[in-house]
Amino acid sequence: MTRVVLLGASPGPETSPTGLRLAALAGNPTVAERLRSQVTSMDPRPATIESGDVAAALRALADVAASATENLFIIPTNSVVHDELIYQITKSKRGALALVAKEPRYGISEEAQEDTGQEDNGPEDGDDEPAQEGRVPISEAEPEIGYERLEGLPVRARIGKSSRVVSVGTAYHAVTRPNAALLGPLHVSARNAPVLAQTCRELAEIAHRFGDDDDLVQLIVFGLVRNGVSVGIRGRRDLFYRRVTTQEEVNEAGAEMTGMNEDRSRLNNAVKGADGFFTTYFVSTYSRFIARWAARRGWTPNQVTLISIALGVAAAACFATGDRPWMVAGGILIYFAFVFDCVDGQVARYARKFGVLGAWLDATFDRFKEYVVFAGLAIGWVVSGNSEDIWILALAAIGLQSVRHLLDFSFGISNRRKPPAKLPTLALDVPDDRDLREALTRRKVERNQGVRGVLKMWSKAGKHRAVHWARKMIVFPIGERFAAIAITAALFDARITFLTLVIWGSVAAIYTLTGRLMRSLV
Template identity: 65%
Template sequence: MTRVVLLGPTGPNSPEGHPLLTALPGSPTVIGRLHGQLASLDPNPITIVRAEIADQYEGYSGTVVRTEDLAADLRAIADAVEDATENLLIMPANSVIHDELIYQITKSKRGALALVAKEPRPVDENGEPLVEEEVVPIEEALPEIGDHVHEGLPVRARISKSRVVSVGSAYHAVTRPNAVLLGPLYLHHKHAPTLAEAARELAGMAHLLGPEDDLVQLLVLCLVRRGVSVGIRGRRDLFYQRVTSQESADEAVAAMAEYDEDRSRLNNAVKGADGFFTTFFVSTYSRFIARWAARRGLTPNQVTLFSIFLGVASATCFATGTRAGAIAGAVLIYFAFVFDCVDGQLARYARKFGVLGAWLDATFDRFKEYVVFAGLAIGAAVAGLGDVWTLALAALALQSVRHLLDFSFGAANRRKPSAPPRPGLALSVSPDTELRAALEQRRAAKQEENAGVARTLLRMWAKAGRFRAIYWARKMVVFPIGERFAAIAITAALFDPRVTFITLLIWGSVALVYTLTGRLVRSLA
């Protein structure tokens, strides 16, 4: 479960007239729709809202906390989150958002994650970027109280490629602000006491803050100044907007209708780091099979069992020792792998996860592979090609060793010490100069630490991965399951089982050496 805290609009983001706006599909009001979307996360959310408009938020499940000013807002948030034992989703109550975006944010593995929008660069009347004269390098820039506005929010946050660097307010100055924090903030419960403590401290400084300061940005300010790493993500191909009037609500509904939420959900069901063969010869269409299965009520476990059946059928065909059997086995082993991908994509698309399904998927991937080895060896004996069991057992042993090394290295990585905490800065300090200096010092120390031969090699190899050819070559050389099944299908259909096993042994040995070398270098780094 997730504890949901909704923040009533304040300041410039207060709706004109009634805060509950109509004309949204599926619900008569914005807040009603949002409650429906969040019910599966938290059926009883806490809503923190100003007393003068609190009546509009009554009648829904959960608790409504009435406040009088910004200081009371911050203290109410601290009270709501400090004892949390579940992860937190903090979101403005006037949000119009896709269900899929909520899902993606709340499934993040980051300790803290904020939805952001970068301030667009100014352009001329032809849409060409304006070149600012005498741009001061960021190292020499002075902190400022941002006066730009983007999407109704003051641009008072500095973001990098992966996280929030600094956040400002009417009192806190930021070096070169470039973004706004749109609204949803997802937080691991381990950071809840830190946020509560900092929010109470900031409440004592509320007289220094301005009416334009946004609550979400102030909360991220608290986290960053306490040394919490806040990751960022954009809306990408999904929709999010705060609405402040009936007109903006209608515009948001019209804009959201132009997005294909189901397509985004389907694309998100496909793993982003799959191998070459899986990416280009399976996932291009397997996702649509997953959607078809979901719409007919099929479960991932049923698809897994069908994949196992195809694997056994493939082994049976290979065992006939005939050319027709080899071709049929090759086709079946390919589709066994296709449905092995479909079961995971179906689980992610339909959001049906289970321990049994994970165990079946992990265990029977190996089973299908090894039963096909047996089928090929039997087929070779039937065809009179001689005894290839030695090759089959060698291939099985090699693959078993590779799996064992994969699991042991993963377990060792989980025992690695956590990274040192990020530097923070007292909320009483206005400019973020000291924070940026501390972050720069930390980066320099990390670079010095990474100056060894092993880390230099890893860094160079990582940079080489930016080239598309090297990226895919690295994916293929480790001989993942997609490439293994493809190698079995192609060599078994065109040649005899001896060629299949020799291919598996040679490619598998290269993969083993490559993997062991990489892990040894990582262990020394």
């Protein structure tokens, strides 16, 4: 569950009437009614902060955060937003995530600049800008009070290339080269709820320093960033969000939102963004449409998982014959077993049907399909009159893959227990962000040394497309493994298949283990 907080009368540039109706939508709901209906599934009794007084609103939010045992989703009630955007924000694994609109600059569209940092890749500190004629470098820029406005909101946040909010200002607090507005929705993880509560109380004590144009969400993010919380960012991309204040704006928002294809975004989001090369280009290009077809007909992810298992067993049976036509058929079947293995997760994300049983089935029977296929290949080799020594290769492939999965599982658990990296802090009453930025610069230099420096260089190399896909493939993910089985079994024989699995798997194990050992040292 998620604790929802509706900012009913958000202190800021314009307190908005929420009784205005969205005539473009079915049922002609008011803005507030529609938003409440959207968040009810997360929190049947959302908290509403009605006060137009900044200090009172901050104290009320502090009370909500102090009693929260779950993640918090904060959003103004005058928000017109797609359901899918709410879903994507609240499913973030970051400690905090804010929706932003970045000021278009340097000939780059706002949409292009918004396409940043949804995934939690760690709190990087880089904040470089391309050199511009007649413009001082960011390192030499003087902090300023941001007076520009974007969609009626003050541009008082600094977004760097780090995929997070670097600094935020207010009418009293200067920020170095502000370039973004905080639109409204804010997601805060349960682990940061106590920090949010304390931050809001501290902000309430200095509320007299804030201006009439300071937005409440902007102030909250200002406090979180200065208290060392990594606030990630995401843009709207192909989804809709807007705060409305007049019936004219409501009408425009309703028409624009209904004209956008929310289902397409939801379908695209059903595909994992970190898949391997084979999965990305040879499966997910069409498997998402199978997933949507299945979800609209009421199929559950577990039912799709059973289809994948059945196809895997059928492939093993074909391989066990040892005959070339059946080996080809087995290669085709194992490919489609993997396709439906992808489809079950895509159905779960598209239909939002998640369960412990489904996750367990998916993880367990992925291994079952692989190992039963290994057995089928070995049986087929022996049935064809070849040496029984093939079982040594089969057992080596099974053992190697088992060890790799054990290491993956144990490292994942250990990594989740690792506390998040600490960011520099700055007292809320300091009038500008110079000290904060200097601390971030020092931290960046320190993190670029030794093992951290090597890891960061390798991470930067991944920005090149060829290196990115090479890194994806070298770890021999499940897509590449199933592709290797299908191709080598259909074109060659079981011995070649096992040699490919053992050799490529060994290289992947060495590469992965080296990287994890290095990460364990930092």
